[in-house]
Amino acid sequence: MGGMNREFDPLDIVTAPPPGETPEQRASRERREAEAKRISDGIDEDIRVARAALKKQKSVLRVLLLGQAESGxxxxxxxxxxxxxxxxxxxxxxxxxxVIQLNVVRSALAILDALQAEINNDPLLDPGLDDDDESLEIHPTHHASPASSRLEFASYASSSSSSSPSVVGLSDKHKLLALRLSPLRRIETVLKKRLGAGSEEVRNAPSQDMQATPFESPQVPPGKHRRAAEFVVRTWSDALQGRAAANHHTTADEYDSEEVTEVIARCQEDLITLWNDPVVRKVLSSRRIPIEHSAGFFLDDLQRIAVRSYEPSDDDVVRARLRTVGVQEHRILFEQDPRLGHEFGREWLIYDVGGARTMRHAWLPFFDNVNAVIFLAPVSCFDERLDEDHKVNRLEDSFILWKAVVSTKLLQKTTMIVFLNKCDLLKKKLKSGVYVKKHLPSYGERPNDAASVVKYLRDKFKDTLKQHSPEHRVGYLYPTSVTDTKATSTTLRTVRDGIMREHLKNADFV
Ligand SMILES: Nc1nc2c(ncn2[C@@H]2O[C@H](COP(=O)(O)OP(=O)(O)OP(=O)(O)O)[C@@H](O)[C@H]2O)c(=O)[nH]1
Ligand SMILES: [Mg+2]
Known part of the structure; x- marks a missing residue:
């Protein structure tokens, strides 16, 4: 182009060195310019990294598992x-x-303790499970809710006891069995030390730790908690490999895991005899200890488990009971879904919390940025009480918890899913002749079958969601028995697809 100097740049004027610059001044200027460029490049890189992290964070799905202890x-x-x-x-x-060995040992020791109590003629401590108990009072529910969602629970005295008719037939044979199985007490101590706090259930905790919903009136704002939480996030393997146990070293020296297995294997025959003894069963039933419905019950599998070569099956691991202490984070990377065809929502972080009342203050920091809550509500527990507070009915506790969770502002955009869990145990319980209305007077004259009970409770959970959510949302409710992995697999697929869909919708992706 005519007259235009190719070397000329209109911006040269801005970046040109000042006229009459000395070599020293020039060197100093160039150092300053290089430093400024380094800082500017650093900022660009930080922005790029932060953008990438935000994009990744947005595409990671967070799912929180909530519910009382032992809910599943x-x-x-x-x-x-x-x-x-x-x-x-x-x-x-x-x-x-x-964990499974400890579950076996604990069931056996619970039976031995029951036999001892029977021999001592000790009173029963759990009148709540007594279906013939005439001394029930009806009290209004704790919730100030409209009549439609009102539930009434039968109230319990705090520590009343009743005597049981003594079972005849306990003989020297049983005393001998107890003696021969006494090495299991040592094994329990060794395993408990190895597995740490999760191996111990919380029984009648001090009342100051007993708020049902401590996350509702927190002392510290949510953001501040996440790193400073009393309970650090950890994974399962910490507990399983003994990293949760403070005094692991001393126990490892006492008995290694092969010795533990050896002691249990040597007790196998006596364990089987104990569990199959009709007098023992009678004692358990008269003392109202439904051991076969308790967490981590494996006594029907002694032939397979109490042996030297025992290796847990998938099913054993699913049924094993190890209490969650604090909050555990688990990462799942799903296979790429051809229907979606992108990475979005492929990575999930699932948070599993300890559900006992003493643990719930650790929940709040994890309410930030949650895509979905899966709330576990066991439907079979209408006649049971909390381990940590024997005055509280478990079902009532579940409802108090659910109401607080759905009312929580931080969770108002979160997809709410309820598993009405332990349907298998509900069926067994009703079949054995337990009446729901006795423990839940508001159930009235509805049929005492599992389908009707599940429907009744489902409606109550739905009503609560509707009435107490800060803004309108739909909930997804599923009857489940999560120890049945085959049936649960189908539910999980539906839940997974549902959560993904909601996530995509909220992210304006589709
Ligand atoms: N029969 C039956 N047992 C179940 C079901 N769901 C859970 N369990 C058992 O109940 C016990 C407690 O289940 P967990 O999953 O450990 O309960 P959790 O809610 O994690 O309890 P915390 O960690 O104390 O908060 C375990 O022994 C499970 O095998 C169910 O649907 N049916
Ligand atoms: Mg748990």
Missing amino acids: KSTTLKNFRLKYAYQQWLQERASWRA
Whole structure:
């Protein structure tokens, strides 16, 4: 182009060195310019990294498992891992052996304690399970809700006891059995030390730790909690490999895991005799100890489990009971879904919390940025009370918790899913002749069958969601028995697809 100097740049004027610059001044200027460029490049890189992290964070889905102790949160998580993270599952499976052994030992010791109590003629301590108890009072529910969602629970005295008719037939044979099984007490101590706090259930905790919903009136704002939480986030393997146990070293020297297995194997025959003894069964039933419905029950599998070569099966691991202490984070990377065809929502972080009342203050920091809550509500527990507070009915506790969770502002955009869990135990319980209306007077004259009970409770959960959500939302409710991995697998698929869909919708992706 005519007259235009190709070397000329109109911006040269801005960047040109000042006229009459000395070599020293020039060197100093160039150092300053290089430093400024370094800082500017650093800022650009920080922005790029932060953008990438935000994009990744947005595409990671966070799912929180909530519900009272023993409701089935960890069991649900195990189903997720079994179905969608099987390689990790396999790596961990063998280390569940100690947990299952402890479950077996504890059931056996609970039976021996019951026999001892029977011999001593000790009074019963759990009148709440007595279906013939005439001394029930009806009290209004704790919820100030409209009549439509009102539930009434029968109230319990705090520590009343009643005497039981003594079972005849306990003989020297039983005393001998107890003696021969006494090494299991040592084994229980060794395993408990190895597995840490999760191996111990919380029984009648001090009342100052007993708020049902401590996350409702927190002392510290949510953001501040996440790192400073009393309970650090950890994974299962910490507990399974003994990293949760403070005094692990001393116990490892006493008995190694092969010795534990050896002691249990030597007790196998006596364990089977104890569990199959009709007088023992009578004692358990007259003392109202439904051991076959308790967490971590494996006594029907002694032939297979109480042996030297025992290796846990998938099903054993699902049924094993190890209490969750604090909050555990689990990562699941789903296979790429051809229907979606992108990475969005492929990575999930699932948080599994400890559900006892003493643990719930640790929940709040995890309410931030949650895509979905899966709330576990056991429907079979209408006649049971909390381990940590024997005055509180478990079903009532579930409702108090649910109402607080759905009212929580931080969770107002979160997809709410309810597993009406332990339907298998509900069926068994009703079949054995327990009447729901006796423990839940508001149930009235509805049929005493599982389908009607589940429908009744489902409606109550739905009503509460509707009335107490800060803004309108739909909930997804499923009847489940999460120890049944086959049936649960289908539910999980539906839940997974549902959560993904909601997530995509909220992210304006579709
Ligand atoms: N029969 C039956 N047992 C179940 C079901 N769900 C859970 N369990 C058992 O109940 C016990 C407690 O389940 P977990 O999953 O450990 O309960 P959790 O909610 O994680 O309890 P915390 O960790 O104390 O908060 C375990 O022994 C499970 O095998 C169910 O649907 N049916
Ligand atoms: Mg748990």
